[in-house]
Amino acid sequence: MAKFLHLSSTQSTNDDAYALARQGAEHGFGVLADIQLAGKGRLGKAWYSTPGTGLTCSIIVRPKLPFIEFPKLTLTAGLALCKALEGLFPALPFGLKWPNDLYCRGRKCGGILVEAAPPTHAGKEGFAVVGIGLNVNALLEDFAPELQCRATSLRILSGVSQDIESLYHRVHGSLLKCLGRHEDLGFADILREWRRRDILLGKTMKWLTSGRKVIVAQALGPDDNGQLLARDASGKVHEILSGDVQLAE
Numbered sequence: 001m002a003k004f005l006h007l008s009s010t011q012s013t014n015d016d017a018y019a020l021a022r023q024g025a026e027h028g029f030g031v032l033a034d035i036q037l038a039g040k041g042r043l044g045k046a047w048y049s050t051p052g053t054g055l056t057c058s059i060i061v062r063p064k065l066p067f068i069e070f071p072k073l074t075l076t077a078g079l080a081l082c083k084a085l086e087g088l089f090p091a092l093p094f095g096l097k098w099p100n101d102l103y104c105r106g107r108k109c110g111g112i113l114v115e116a117a118p119p120t121h122a123g124k125e126g127f128a129v130v131g132i133g134l135n136v137n138a139l140l141e142d143f144a145p146e147l148q149c150r151a152t153s154l155r156i157l158s159g160v161s162q163d164i165e166s167l168y169h170r171v172h173g174s175l176l177k178c179l180g181r182h183e184d185l186g187f188a189d190i191l192r193e194w195r196r197r198d199i200l201l202g203k204t205m206k207w208l209t210s211g212r213k214v215i216v217a218q219a220l221g222p223d224d225n226g227q228l229l230a231r232d233a234s235g236k237v238h239e240i241l242s243g244d245v246q247l248a249e
């Protein structure tokens with residue numbers, strides 16, 4: 001069984017895993033925490049996990065890929081998380097929202113934050129930390145009031161509680177398997193499956209650009225590099241590298 005560290009409480013498992021990776025922790029090593037006090041989300045947002053009820057973990061990967069390919073790992077990890085849960089709950093309609101969100105029945109159930117370190121001049125390989133936050137055993141009232149209309153958990157969706165460590169091993173296995181496919185068969189193989197789970201495809205969405213401009217456009221799905229394409233009302237196709245995208249109401 002792959003090695004991991006299970007902490008009762010920490011600031012951010014991504015920060016812990018990053019520090020351990022810098023000290024040489026191996027590919028596949030994971031950090032899992034029951035309580036995370038300063039969880040980080042994408043775009044500098046915070047990730048709040050209800051204490052003791054979620055899967056809050058970070059897995060170190062040392063991909064056999066050029067560093068320029070590392071941004072694609074967010075999609076690879078999202079697919080891995082989705083597939084792990086589909087195996088456990090075949091009847092639940094999980095989907096992926098570009099670039100890093102796991103959804104089910106219109107609500108967010110989990111998210112991915114990948115943080116990467118490039119190879120060094122001293123010859124050290126690059127690595128990435130795949131942070132996964134998944135709402136597992138929370139009830140609706142466990143979420144902050146402002147999240148109660150947008151969030152869900154595996155327990156709310158399925159009616160059953162899960163053992164967090166078992167879930168961690170399932171997700172860990174799926175991540176390393178998807179990463180192996182990415183390395184051996186290429187990103188196109190990941191994208192083929194990712195696109196089938198794309199919840200934005202064809203929908204009208206609002207894109208908040210990094211320059212804080214709001215663009216309303218139809219989502220065309222990720223291109224071959226994993227960047228989201230979207231067509232605005234004038235017919236212009238935008239290639240979205242970053243920024244926030246939301247379904248338009």
Ligand code: BTN
Nearest residue numbers: 012014039040041042111131133
């Ligand atoms: C997002 O939805 O924006 C991504 C959320 C990722 C949260 C996870 S929880 C475990 C790991 N540690 C962190 O600080 N963040 C990630």
